[in-house]
Amino acid sequence: MPDTHSQTAQPTIQFSDVSLTLGGRKILEKLDLAIPQGQVTAIMGPSGAGKTTLLRLITGQLKPDTGRVLVNGTAVNELSPKALNSYRKQLGVLLQNGALFTDLTCFDNVALPLREHTNLPESLIKNIVLLKLHTVGLRGAAHLYPRELSGGMNRRVAMARAMAMDPQLMLYDEPFAGLDPISMGISLRLIRQVNEALGMTSIVVTHDVHEVRQLAHQACIIANGHVIAFAPPETLQEDPEPLVQQFMQGLPDGPVAFHYPGPSLEADFLDGDQH
Amino acid sequence: MIKPLQEMGKAVVFLGQAISRMRLTSLQFGETLRQIYYAGARSLVIIVTCGFFVGLVLTLQTYDTLTRFGAADAASTVLALSLFRELGPVLTAILFAGRAGTSITAEIGLMRATEQLDALDLMAIDPMERIVQPRLIAGLIAVPALVIIFNMMALLGGVFFAVFVMGNDPMSFWGNMQNSVELGRDFLHGLGKSIGFGFLAAWLAVYFGWSAKATSEGVALATTQTVIATAISVLVLDFVLSAFML
Amino acid sequence: MKSSNQIEITAGIFLALAIAALIFLALQATDRGVVSGGSYEISASFTNIGGLKPKAVVSLGGVSIGTVERIELDPISFEAKVFMQISNDYADLPEDTSASILTAGILGDQYVGLEPGGSPIVLEDGDQVLLTNSAMVLEQLITKYLLSGDAQE
Numbered sequence: 001m002p003d004t005h006s007q008t009a010q011p012t013i014q015f016s017d018v019s020l021t022l023g024g025r026k027i028l029e030k031l032d033l034a035i036p037q038g039q040v041t042a043i044m045g046p047s048g049a050g051k052t053t054l055l056r057l058i059t060g061q062l063k064p065d066t067g068r069v070l071v072n073g074t075a076v077n078e079l080s081p082k083a084l085n086s087y088r089k090q091l092g093v094l095l096q097n098g099a100l101f102t103d104l105t106c107f108d109n110v111a112l113p114l115r116e117h118t119n120l121p122e123s124l125i126k127n128i129v130l131l132k133l134h135t136v137g138l139r140g141a142a143h144l145y146p147r148e149l150s151g152g153m154n155r156r157v158a159m160a161r162a163m164a165m166d167p168q169l170m171l172y173d174e175p176f177a178g179l180d181p182i183s184m185g186i187s188l189r190l191i192r193q194v195n196e197a198l199g200m201t202s203i204v205v206t207h208d209v210h211e212v213r214q215l216a217h218q219a220c221i222i223a224n225g226h227v228i229a230f231a232p233p234e235t236l237q238e239d240p241e242p243l244v245q246q247f248m249q250g251l252p253d254g255p256v257a258f259h260y261p262g263p264s265l266e267a268d269f270l271d272g273d274q275h
Numbered sequence: 276m277i278k279p280l281q282e283m284g285k286a287v288v289f290l291g292q293a294i295s296r297m298r299l300t301s302l303q304f305g306e307t308l309r310q311i312y313y314a315g316a317r318s319l320v321i322i323v324t325c326g327f328f329v330g331l332v333l334t335l336q337t338y339d340t341l342t343r344f345g346a347a348d349a350a351s352t353v354l355a356l357s358l359f360r361e362l363g364p365v366l367t368a369i370l371f372a373g374r375a376g377t378s379i380t381a382e383i384g385l386m387r388a389t390e391q392l393d394a395l396d397l398m399a400i401d402p403m404e405r406i407v408q409p410r411l412i413a414g415l416i417a418v419p420a421l422v423i424i425f426n427m428m429a430l431l432g433g434v435f436f437a438v439f440v441m442g443n444d445p446m447s448f449w450g451n452m453q454n455s456v457e458l459g460r461d462f463l464h465g466l467g468k469s470i471g472f473g474f475l476a477a478w479l480a481v482y483f484g485w486s487a488k489a490t491s492e493g494v495a496l497a498t499t500q501t502v503i504a505t506a507i508s509v510l511v512l513d514f515v516l517s518a519f520m521l
Numbered sequence: 522m523k524s525s526n527q528i529e530i531t532a533g534i535f536l537a538l539a540i541a542a543l544i545f546l547a548l549q550a551t552d553r554g555v556v557s558g559g560s561y562e563i564s565a566s567f568t569n570i571g572g573l574k575p576k577a578v579v580s581l582g583g584v585s586i587g588t589v590e591r592i593e594l595d596p597i598s599f600e601a602k603v604f605m606q607i608s609n610d611y612a613d614l615p616e617d618t619s620a621s622i623l624t625a626g627i628l629g630d631q632y633v634g635l636e637p638g639g640s641p642i643v644l645e646d647g648d649q650v651l652l653t654n655s656a657m658v659l660e661q662l663i664t665k666y667l668l669s670g671d672a673q674e
């Protein structure tokens with residue numbers, strides 16, 4: 001007998017047994033992860049852990065070597081190009097650097113998906129676009145080109161563009177990097193509000209341990225190709241797992257290697273005269 | 276030897292994709308016109324100046340040579356024939372590669388590097404449709420247009436030299452030309468060539484941008500490759516087309 | 522940055538410019554003389570046409586009035602029959618006009634030179650010029666000269 005709680009917690013996105021090798025390096029190894037619907041899930045992990053890679057698997061830009069990525073029950077990695085396109089229309093993605101079109105104004109950037117995928121009259125599009133820009137606080141910058149805005153503003157415009165089509169699933173790749181505390185607070189609340197207002201599922205990649213507490217219903221930490229923790233952010237602090245403790249407290253040494261794998265220190269420095 | 280062949284294969288596959296995804300309903304007329312402006316209208320200055328000076332120097336040289344054989348009358352014919360059949364299309368295509376091809380490559384390469392192409396993909400907007408096709412079609416139109424303007428300017432350069440420097444009669448200059456230049460065999464064949472060159476130049480420019488590594492060196496390398504590959508393949512195609520047409 | 526309207530207008534102007542240049546070149550720089558005003562055809566038979574080729578000039582008094590259209594060999598008389606297109610501007614050539622195959626300069630191209638007669642009757646489309654002089658072939662001239670020189674000695 002399903003109650004409301006377990007219904008909202010049913011997984012939208014499910015990684016089962018996903019492995020991926022890029023450039024000869026194993027990025028993900030037999031990863032299992034279930035992300036519930038209608039909630040904000042934070043994905044954390046050290047730099048290079050494969051967070052962006054995880055998002056690219058969800059968008060279908062990458063295909064896993066083994067395993068399946070299920071979104072609402074369909075395997076993204078098995079979609080035909082055409083089906084992939086219609087799947088992506090329900091997807092809002094904020095790329096790590098914003099990726100605004102530099103030859104279009106902010107207004108046209110946000111309007112692009114609307115003009116492309118809907119037959120709405122231009123007057124209505126104008127209203128929608130200005131509304132979206134207003135929510136990120138940049139309605140006044142509508143006529144400006146991306147290069148006339150700061151990096152943080154660019155990212156906010158990109159956020160407005162990602163939300164333009166009111167998608168069911170929003171993916172944010174580090175939405176807070178480069179934002180000042182005020183815009184960060186606004187963006188944070190915005191992500192949460194949009195999520196609740198539209199009943200969408202949101203996945204936010206971030207490094208910021210403290211913001212996650214205000215933002216996410218649950219947080220997932222990946223390191224060394226595995227999910228090492230998946231829990232509400234409040235309980236993560238108390239997780240006894242040494243990997244999690246290292247990450248939450250920001251310690252350089254521990255189970256997660258700060259250094260990119262390579263020859264040992266001795267090999268590089270002591271035998272330096274051989275080169 | 277393997278690598279250029281592989282690259283050629285990839286370029287052909289890319290072109291196949293671009294063309295097979297072309298649908299009449301989705302042709303971007305406005306964007307194509309914009310690209311004609313960027314690739315064509317903005318190349319006018321270089322085409323006009325180069326055309327004029329090529330005409331000038333070509334007439335100078337042919338006058339000098341032909342006078343020795345008592346055939347100075349034929350100078351205008353030599354000028355027109357070499358322009359229409361070879362120099363106009365070939366030089367314009369190579370200038371186009373340097374002026375417009377490089378910027379197309381750099382633009383698309385930077386779009387790749389700054390993930391703009393990914394962003395289009397993620398919005399379910401086909402970058403082939405939005406970015407590649409308008410530029411291909413624009414090249415196809417802009418290069419023949421530039422060739423015509425180049426030829427026109429070169430003839431004016433020739434007339435300028437013949438009339439003002441050599442003191443010839445302009446009517447005899449045009450008259451001799453008219454008598455021996457044929458519309459179909461010389462003029463239209465040259466135009467046909469230039470359409471082929473335009474397509475080639477636009478194709479290579481778009482391809483190298485598209486396949487550029489997403490780094491600054493990648494884009495720089497792709498730009499260089501565009502110029503080299505266009506110059507070589509235009510000359511090869513020129514030989515092939517000439518052999519077929521004559 | 523230009524507004525998109527300006528860009529589209531400039532692109533339009535550019536294309537219009539190219540089309541204007543195209544029309545100018547097609548009309549002004551290519552062979553239209555004979556074609557534009559209409560023409561009529563006459564023919565002439567020669568025992569030897571030397572190096573005459575189609576498209577060669579037909580001239581009268583040094584002025585170009587037409588071109589050689591095609592050259593055929595008569596299978597019975599074994600004479601070369603040259604068909605020429607003459608511009609309608611020169612429609613009143615007398616019937617007793619003569620045709621010769623001449624050479625421009627000593628090594629130049631060969632062309633057909635017409636010499637008008639005095640007859641009041643004019644040549645019509647399809648008529649044949651009856652008075653002809655064949656090409657002077659350099660080798661024949663030399664041989665002839667050498668032989669006659671031998672005979673004198």
Ligand SMILES: Nc1ncnc2c1ncn2[C@@H]1O[C@H](COP(=O)(O)OP(=O)(O)OP(=O)(O)O)[C@@H](O)[C@H]1O
Pocket residue numbers: 022023024027045046047048049050051052053054
């Ligand atoms: N195309 C590729 N070819 C080879 N290796 C790649 C490629 N893309 C990513 N990688 C590797 O995959 C690993 C994970 O990359 P990813 O971009 O997912 O990291 P991330 O967790 O998003 O890091 P950050 O927080 O710094 O953005 C990195 O070590 C990177 O070197």
Ligand SMILES: [Mg+2]
Pocket residue numbers: 051052053096173
């Ligand atoms: Mg990343």
